[in-house]
Amino acid sequence: MNSIIETMRECAIQISHLLKDTSTQYLESSNTSGDMQLEVDVLADQLIEKSLLELRCVKGVCSEEKPVAVYNDYPDAPYIVAYDPLDGSSLVDSDLTIGTIFGIYDNELKAPALIASGYILYGPRLEMVVAQTQVLHYRYNGTLWRNLGALQLNHKGKINAPGGTQKHWEHRHKTLIDSFFAEGYRLRYSGGMVPDLHQILIKSGGLFSYPATSDAPKGKLRKLFEVFPLAFIYEKAGGEAIDGKKRILELDIDGIHDTTPCFLGSPSEIERVRKVYE
Numbered sequence: 001m002n003s004i005i006e007t008m009r010e011c012a013i014q015i016s017h018l019l020k021d022t023s024t025q026y027l028e029s030s031n032t033s034g035d036m037q038l039e040v041d042v043l044a045d046q047l048i049e050k051s052l053l054e055l056r057c058v059k060g061v062c063s064e065e066k067p068v069a070v071y072n073d074y075p076d077a078p079y080i081v082a083y084d085p086l087d088g089s090s091l092v093d094s095d096l097t098i099g100t101i102f103g104i105y106d107n108e109l110k111a112p113a114l115i116a117s118g119y120i121l122y123g124p125r126l127e128m129v130v131a132q133t134q135v136l137h138y139r140y141n142g143t144l145w146r147n148l149g150a151l152q153l154n155h156k157g158k159i160n161a162p163g164g165t166q167k168h169w170e171h172r173h174k175t176l177i178d179s180f181f182a183e184g185y186r187l188r189y190s191g192g193m194v195p196d197l198h199q200i201l202i203k204s205g206g207l208f209s210y211p212a213t214s215d216a217p218k219g220k221l222r223k224l225f226e227v228f229p230l231a232f233i234y235e236k237a238g239g240e241a242i243d244g245k246k247r248i249l250e251l252d253i254d255g256i257h258d259t260t261p262c263f264l265g266s267p268s269e270i271e272r273v274r275k276v277y278e
């Protein structure tokens with residue numbers, strides 16, 4: 001498994017260079033979810049797929065940019081890696097922080113098989129967060145990845161990161177979100193799941209939500225590539241992740257691009273979500 005994490009570190013360095021060198025214009029193509037693609041989306045996807053499939057421990061890979069999983073010639077290899085090569089690519093033209101998300105699954109693409117996950121942040125600095133038993137934070141200094149230590153959420157935070165278009169929210173969701181603001185929570189939402197969730201981890205607590213909406217009744221964010229890996233990280237950091245009622249890491253998948261509403265945060269905020277959604 002360490003070779004997968006090491007490979008993701010090497011990909012991170014190369015993708016950070018690609019982000020500086022490629023155009024910010026969309027291509028004619030779109031991915032399986034219908035999202036428009038940038039040249040760097042395609043290049044990052046190819047790079048990660050090729051790099052991971054060279055590893056003897058990788059049975060297959062599954063990308064947010066591809067309709068199906070790709071398997072290699074090592075059927076006895078234990079791991080399948082699901083990844084979103086560039087999450088938040090609609091923020092590239094505004095030069096905001098974006099990320100890569102990955103989850104390492106033991107033999108099967110389902111939530112209980114997730115054994116490690118991580119994300120890479122392409123911002124003013126190149127950083128990476130990896131969760132196994134702990135959630136470790138790394139920073140690249142141009143030569144080396146330095147371990148900055150473990151990240152841990154407090155029981156309660158101060159940040160509110162509400163996703164989706166308000167016009168499409170349910171009334172109870174709007175009431176919930178407003179109740180946090182009325183209590184003094186600060187709005188921190190960039191539209192990139194990686195930096196938005198990273199900020200909550202760094203500031204030790206808060207709530208990130210992407211609910212079911214009238215235009216996306218099953219939510220927008222994909223289980224295998226986005227929500228499961230981040231839920232794993234939040235749980236290992238002492239937080240919680242639910243779909244409103246159920247624990248995210250107990251949800252089934254209905255196809256590799258399946259989506260879910262999601263609420264990730266510190267225990268106090270998630271308890272309030274549960275009360276509203278139960």
Ligand code: AFP
Nearest residue numbers: 087088089090091163164191192193
């Ligand atoms: P893009 O990759 O199309 O920019 O989408 C990013 C994303 O999947 C995720 O990173 C954000 O949390 C979420 O979409 C933001 O969606 P809204 O703009 O609908 O809040």
